[in-house]
Amino acid sequence: MKNYNSKLKVCLVIFLSSLFISCDSDDDDNIIDVVAPATYEFLRDGVSTVSYSGQTTRLNQVDAIYNALNSKADDGSGAQKFYTEAEIDAMFADGAGFMDASLNGTGKKVRSKTSAGCSAGNSATQAQFDDQIADFTANVVSAWTADASSGIAGKLTDATRSIHVNKYGHEIDQTFVKGLIGGMCVDQIVNNYLQPCQLDSGTRTDDNTNGILSGDKNYTDMEHKWDEAFGYLYGQVADAKSTDLSTGLSSTGTTLFKYFTKIEASNQPGIAKIVFDAFKMGRAAIVAGNYEVRDAQANIIKIQLSRIIGFKSVDYLEGYISKMAAGNTADAFHALSEGYGFIMSLQFTNDGNDNPYFTKAEVDEMLAKMDDFWTVKDSDLTSMVSQIKSKMNI
Amino acid sequence: MSKIRLILFSIISIFIVVACTSESDEDQILIPEFDRSTILTNYAENIIIPRYADFKLSLMNLKSSVDSYVAYPMISTYDKMHNDWLDAYKKWQHIEMFNIGKAEEIMFFNTINTYPVDELRINENIVSQKNDLSNANDYSSQGLSGVDYMIHGIDDTKDKVIQKYTDDPKYGEYLKNLLSIMYTNTNEIVQDWETYKDSFIQSSGNSNSSSLNMITNDFVYYFEKGLRANKIGIPAGVYSGGNTLVSNIEAYYSSMNSFQDVSKDLATEALIASENLFLGKSSTGAVGPSLKTYLDYIYNADVNKENLSPVILSNFQEAKQAVNQLDENFIDQINNNKIKMLNAFDKLQVIVVNMKTNMLSLLSIQVDYIDADGD
Numbered sequence: 001m002k003n004y005n006s007k008l009k010v011c012l013v014i015f016l017s018s019l020f021i022s023c024d025s026d027d028d029d030n031i032i033d034v035v036a037p038a039t040y041e042f043l044r045d046g047v048s049t050v051s052y053s054g055q056t057t058r059l060n061q062v063d064a065i066y067n068a069l070n071s072k073a074d075d076g077s078g079a080q081k082f083y084t085e086a087e088i089d090a091m092f093a094d095g096a097g098f099m100d101a102s103l104n105g106t107g108k109k110v111r112s113k114t115s116a117g118c119s120a121g122n123s124a125t126q127a128q129f130d131d132q133i134a135d136f137t138a139n140v141v142s143a144w145t146a147d148a149s150s151g152i153a154g155k156l157t158d159a160t161r162s163i164h165v166n167k168y169g170h171e172i173d174q175t176f177v178k179g180l181i182g183g184m185c186v187d188q189i190v191n192n193y194l195q196p197c198q199l200d201s202g203t204r205t206d207d208n209t210n211g212i213l214s215g216d217k218n219y220t221d222m223e224h225k226w227d228e229a230f231g232y233l234y235g236q237v238a239d240a241k242s243t244d245l246s247t248g249l250s251s252t253g254t255t256l257f258k259y260f261t262k263i264e265a266s267n268q269p270g271i272a273k274i275v276f277d278a279f280k281m282g283r284a285a286i287v288a289g290n291y292e293v294r295d296a297q298a299n300i301i302k303i304q305l306s307r308i309i310g311f312k313s314v315d316y317l318e319g320y321i322s323k324m325a326a327g328n329t330a331d332a333f334h335a336l337s338e339g340y341g342f343i344m345s346l347q348f349t350n351d352g353n354d355n356p357y358f359t360k361a362e363v364d365e366m367l368a369k370m371d372d373f374w375t376v377k378d379s380d381l382t383s384m385v386s387q388i389k390s391k392m393n394i
Numbered sequence: 395m396s397k398i399r400l401i402l403f404s405i406i407s408i409f410i411v412v413a414c415t416s417e418s419d420e421d422q423i424l425i426p427e428f429d430r431s432t433i434l435t436n437y438a439e440n441i442i443i444p445r446y447a448d449f450k451l452s453l454m455n456l457k458s459s460v461d462s463y464v465a466y467p468m469i470s471t472y473d474k475m476h477n478d479w480l481d482a483y484k485k486w487q488h489i490e491m492f493n494i495g496k497a498e499e500i501m502f503f504n505t506i507n508t509y510p511v512d513e514l515r516i517n518e519n520i521v522s523q524k525n526d527l528s529n530a531n532d533y534s535s536q537g538l539s540g541v542d543y544m545i546h547g548i549d550d551t552k553d554k555v556i557q558k559y560t561d562d563p564k565y566g567e568y569l570k571n572l573l574s575i576m577y578t579n580t581n582e583i584v585q586d587w588e589t590y591k592d593s594f595i596q597s598s599g600n601s602n603s604s605s606l607n608m609i610t611n612d613f614v615y616y617f618e619k620g621l622r623a624n625k626i627g628i629p630a631g632v633y634s635g636g637n638t639l640v641s642n643i644e645a646y647y648s649s650m651n652s653f654q655d656v657s658k659d660l661a662t663e664a665l666i667a668s669e670n671l672f673l674g675k676s677s678t679g680a681v682g683p684s685l686k687t688y689l690d691y692i693y694n695a696d697v698n699k700e701n702l703s704p705v706i707l708s709n710f711q712e713a714k715q716a717v718n719q720l721d722e723n724f725i726d727q728i729n730n731n732k733i734k735m736l737n738a739f740d741k742l743q744v745i746v747v748n749m750k751t752n753m754l755s756l757l758s759i760q761v762d763y764i765d766a767d768g769d
Contacts, residue, residue, distance in 0.1 A: 063635065078639035145512070157529075
């Protein structure tokens, strides 16, 4: 094993040096040369121009709501606490009522950024999230110690886990947060902040080209919009600006970044470097005023982050089938709840041509087919899996 | 440019292929026959069956001290019951990994040590005088973890707990029922081993359903999930984005309400039990054929193989040291310095990797479970 490793290393060194040799002659044809820095740190007059604290706040708010939707204290202590619909609505829609006071009254709200991309927002989808909160507080909380069965909300246990489900078997903390991974995180990145309708809105292009800053800030509007996209993925990573995020990621939070690290560790090793390089290169292109390079990087990010949704939809639908086959109903419903949320998220993907891989209508049709976990057909799930695989090329 | 890259890449690929094939030839040497049944005999006769007998005895003691306490709720009967509970809980650490045969069939592990417990459901069960706890939703309402709640968690001091038993006989009824279920199930498994032993030992092949494959998988799974994740990782926040979950420690109520800090003792006991199984060591200290013996046999037969057993043994030493450095009270440890807890987790993780990846591969045993995802 050790021998093998060292041989591999030697090969790698030779290979890498060959890359350096082969790349040098290449980059000449760009009009404005764009060089990405080693980390996502960009300075103007020695002061950082990168800011995404609003995204960090919203991701932390989602983590708190995730706990509330499992009747756990929203500060993450693990203590049991039951929430009313009004309480969770306030957290979701108003950014208020969190146990962590730093999440309250910041003006940052999750709901207004859910299914709210500048290119294709949809208030009907927003309402689906409201409905989940209502269903949870009205029907699941009241049946917390009851036994669940087909058509009856309650607790469901197998040898591996216990979950609390609605009458269709949905574990709502899962459907909700996995839905938000697409509905907020991916959507805000690929259908909002990386879009011309944000980056180039108003005078932003000219302002950026001419170095006109946003109010009293140290950044141009366009720089900031790109950073906000960055924040929806990396916003909970400690020292994200000064760290090489192309490798060695450790999972944090409950949303997009958590699954990004999972995909890096399993389905698509190397995705972390592709996405990080694209974020850096696109940001450097904005600094250099090269909008062609910027948009090329945006496209890479759109496609790669969409793949996360595709991979996890497939994984959890297949996971449901194998867990049911092993006789673990609760574990299977847990997986299918995650799958349900990721399927919801599919409508927020972006194929690089600013079309989702699956439209809202297609997604709603899939959700309808899998809505009742107690009667869902494996054949329907496997046909969804093959659709997703072929359409997304995974 | 791309042509040059392609050519270089091809050359390098050839290098890699050439470099690798020369090595894998050595894998062709066949592993000499090893009599797996010797391990099974030692495990069954000197570890599993005696450890079950110990647990059953200890549970009998707890059952009778619970009976006395419920009949006469007072400090003296309480203290004896508490001590017997702790003794049974320690003995349990030596059998939790044997999720095989009758134990697997009746979900023994789930009914004895599911935590955190479901306080609300226990409270409802007490009020409704529910005796049938066979629904899977009641795993978290019973067992030794359930007894922890019943004697340390229904109120926050010993006097107040005793007062509750004095005032309302339903508490005593529920507690006695928990012991009765545990004792019945344990007895059933102990009896089953009398006949199951022979088929367990005879099933010495190498298929997914043969005994050594199953017991080794159970052991590695237990070590990964029951020990590493449940006792250390989950409360330290490893699976919750760094948010610590102190109420998820084992025997939470005993520490929480300052009855006695026992979580570290239980974790230590579990680690010793795991090391003993790896070594083939019985409670008397006698050592027999084991996974270690098997690994040593393979290494002796072919020194090109990895000499893994000394590595795993030193991993165990380091893990025991890391656990030993923890505060007796895991709640305090997690709240004041979770890094030490994470350090212990990391040391346990090294063992998981060495057993699950390297040991199972050397022994040609397939992993028969999917990774616990942790979400």
